[in-house]
Amino acid sequence: MKPVTSVSQRTEMATIRKRGSKWQVQVRRGGFAAQSRSFSQQRDAERWGILKERELDLLESQGRVGVIVCDITVGDLLRRYLTEIVPAKRGASREASMIRVLQRAAFVNVKADKLTPRQVQTHRDFRLKTVGPATVVRELGLLQHGYEVARRTWGYEGLGNPVKDVEKPKLPRGRTRRLAAAEEELLRQMAAQAGNRNLLPVITVALETSMRLGEIVGARWEHFDAEARVLYLPTTKNGVPRTVPLSHGAVKAIGDRDGQDGLIFNTTAEAIKRSFIRVTRRAKIDDLRFHDLRHEAISRLVERGFDLPSVMMFSGHSDHRMLLRYTHLKARSLVERLDQVENSSIPLETS
Numbered sequence: 001m002k003p004v005t006s007v008s009q010r011t012e013m014a015t016i017r018k019r020g021s022k023w024q025v026q027v028r029r030g031g032f033a034a035q036s037r038s039f040s041q042q043r044d045a046e047r048w049g050i051l052k053e054r055e056l057d058l059l060e061s062q063g064r065v066g067v068i069v070c071d072i073t074v075g076d077l078l079r080r081y082l083t084e085i086v087p088a089k090r091g092a093s094r095e096a097s098m099i100r101v102l103q104r105a106a107f108v109n110v111k112a113d114k115l116t117p118r119q120v121q122t123h124r125d126f127r128l129k130t131v132g133p134a135t136v137v138r139e140l141g142l143l144q145h146g147y148e149v150a151r152r153t154w155g156y157e158g159l160g161n162p163v164k165d166v167e168k169p170k171l172p173r174g175r176t177r178r179l180a181a182a183e184e185e186l187l188r189q190m191a192a193q194a195g196n197r198n199l200l201p202v203i204t205v206a207l208e209t210s211m212r213l214g215e216i217v218g219a220r221w222e223h224f225d226a227e228a229r230v231l232y233l234p235t236t237k238n239g240v241p242r243t244v245p246l247s248h249g250a251v252k253a254i255g256d257r258d259g260q261d262g263l264i265f266n267t268t269a270e271a272i273k274r275s276f277i278r279v280t281r282r283a284k285i286d287d288l289r290f291h292d293l294r295h296e297a298i299s300r301l302v303e304r305g306f307d308l309p310s311v312m313m314f315s316g317h318s319d320h321r322m323l324l325r326y327t328h329l330k331a332r333s334l335v336e337r338l339d340q341v342e343n344s345s346i347p348l349e350t351s
Contacts, residue, residue: 014049016042027052029060035071072150074115075108080154081146090239098139101127112150113158117165124166133169140168174325177292178299179207183285190283196275198267201253203276203293208250210297210315212237213272213290219254219264226251238318245314302326 016025023045026036035052039045078099086095107119127136144163150156191200205216215233223232229246276290301311308320317323
């Protein structure tokens with residue numbers, strides 16, 4: 001079937017086509033983003049086309065070129081965000097999973113400009129019954145950003161952001177789980193027997209460098225320099241590449257692997273996490289998560305006397321304030337240094 005052209009007096013603006021069992025109408029006009037929608041009945045498509053053209057006429061008369069009247073639901077907004085925004089982001093798979101969760105929310109069929117903070121609060125409280133505060137904060141943050149993109153990029157100029165006015169769940173204080181010497185010895189013994197042969201060297205690198213698990217399993221041979229004892233990370237969580245100094249233990253853990261190109265560790269973060277859980281259960285090590293190894297590694301660096309800027313080179317933190325919870329360890333090491341100075345009668349160096 002040939003496409004049915006504009007259903008208004010002004011031609012080349014609204015186009016209606018039969019697509020399968022649906023009638024798709026698309027409205028185009030210079031200075032405005034194209035708008036389209038599908039209907040079961042042709043007459044409904046024609047009415048919608050006329051309505052959109054009149055809205056654009058009004059916007060043009062007001063000098064508001066580029067503005068789009070909101071006619072999308074929250075679900076439409078999420079689908080477009082998933083298609084256009086998520087693929088270009090790091091952690092796209094995780095964001096896609098969060099969008100799938102939001103697409104099951106009670107408000108998904110509500111018009112985007114009609115969503116209220118109260119509805120978002122109800123969803124927040126419902127989610128908190130099954131997941132932790134950090135998960136809910138990330139989901140709400142994604143929805144909030146979706147509204148900002150719709151307003152700033154997609155032309156929905158008058159669209160408010162109901163998520164901004166919703167109080168976010170308070171995050172718990174960061175975990176302070178330390179790894180005891182006996183636990184570490186047992187953990188290494190059990191990891192050496194694990195089915196995933198990557199587990200032990202990954203644990204070693206984590207404890208020696210404070211690198212994130214995703215950074216470790218994403219490390220590549222071409223970025224490893226055994227002689228200089230550094231590992232270059234072109235892609236990190238905060239988007240800033242960094243070069244990580246490596247201890248002799250970390251170099252050995254990597255150097256013992258077979259390979260010259262590609263990934264150093266032929267495994268995934270999820271596989272390591274699952275193997276780590278099995279090993280800690282068999283070893284009867286309670287309440288220890290893989291991410292706790294990063295906290296342990298940072299604590300050890302501070303205890304060894306590294307200042308916070310140096311620790312940031314290892315850990316990849318972009319804001320020193322994220323490391324302030326380790327300052328009590330630094331104070332303890334300074335007390336020990338004071339004792340050494342007082343006992344040796346050597347003047348304390350100042351800078």
